[in-house]
Amino acid sequence: MRIVYWLGLPIVLVVAWWVATAGSTDFYVPPLQSIVAVFFDVWTLDRLRADVLPSLLRLLAGFALALLLGVGLGVLIGSRPRVRATVEPVLEFLRAVPPPVLVPVIMLFAGIGDGMKILVIVSGCVWPILLNTVEGVRAVDGVLTETARAYGLTGPARLWRLTLPAASPQIVAGARQALSLAIILMVISEMFAASSGLGYTIVEFQRSFAIPEMWTGIILLGLLGVVLSGLFRLAETAILGWYHGLRRAQKG
């Protein structure tokens, strides 16, 4: 029964797409059949290695850097009220800048290489993580803080055993927002100026009017988004398992 629920609507939608476009003569909306037919011709292993792998590596590098930077700065800022009051307006402003508009600026500084693309991803992803970490660190339970102090827990031990675990639900929520931004920025940075990468390839298909190939690229990008969010959920379950269990227990 579950399987019917899970697969029912997707199958109906795909069939509807297939039927609706079966006799399509619209150049830009090719039949699904011909999209599927070219999919495996376009995305061969070589192609995946040449175009998708570099994109993914840049995405991971940018996301990891943003995570390090965001959590590091967030803990610093969050645990010092005066620093927080000083930098908060600036952070709010920097966060409000739509990240893609920084692409032209970062291109000025870093050219159009891998560094620029990673920087673009970091510059957009760091804000949700940073601000969520600040909030999470700020909201650490006062009783726990006092207890930790009474037991003489200081320095790295305190950070590792009290602050980070207590803030982790917030940090993970920020990281989830950051991940979807990272995918957007990965594609945007490659659409602007690149000679490889998934975003570049899709735009190339579009410019050369290889429309079914362009559709396969869009579908691949969609699948990538789904896989990444699935992986994120696995990581979240591993990291926050204790927290979700606690919440369930509290709700009774």
Next chain:
Amino acid sequence: MKPLLGLAGLGGFVLLLEVIPRAGLVPSRYLPPAAEIAVALGGELADAGFWAALRDTLSGWVLGLLIAAVAGVVLGLLIGAVPVLRELTASTIEFLRPIPSVALIPLVVVLYGASLQSKLVLVVYAAFWQMLVQVLYGVRDVDPVADETARAYGLGRAARIRHVLWPTALPYVMTGLRLAAAVALILCVTGELGIGAPGLGARIAVAQSSGAIPDLYALIVVTGLLGVAINVGARAVERHALRWHQSVRGEAAV
């Protein structure tokens, strides 16, 4: 004390922007001093083309957000209130939601070109999922006792949606709206930047390709201020709509 520190922080930030290029730490053709950016900003404000671009960006943002919000709330309430629908749509929603809306850029370019429609497709797609998922969470949060009570008092489906479901879901709807408003701005400007649809993003692209670097920075500052205004506005709307709610009343009492 707190606002003063914040002002000092902002002042320091502007000062840094002024000093770093002047001291030659960064070439000033990459990062012009803050004063030059301010002059460029004044020039933009005096230019009719700037206001037209701002209007284009805002109209795309408002229209897209409106469509996404209405569609998200209506579909969310409908799907959330009918368990079979919820089960049936769960996998599809989970699948469609993580698809980055920028993946649609090449598609809307060939379908609609550099027009308002292409921008709207991107904005609506991105903002819709934020709304829908929040509404679904909100509907799931309904207190079964309250719902049963309403049923026992003979309230019909419409009345239960109005008096039980909607007030429960409203805080979630407001959070969704806040997230969607920010995402809609990002996608709006991205669409203009990437597709060339008229608006601030397109103006940024022109400033970049013509080497008008101070103008480039001035326009980026404008988009940032726009983002701040949208965040502040969304928070105000949220507080107003939820002034009866525990979270807001609690805040006011402290």
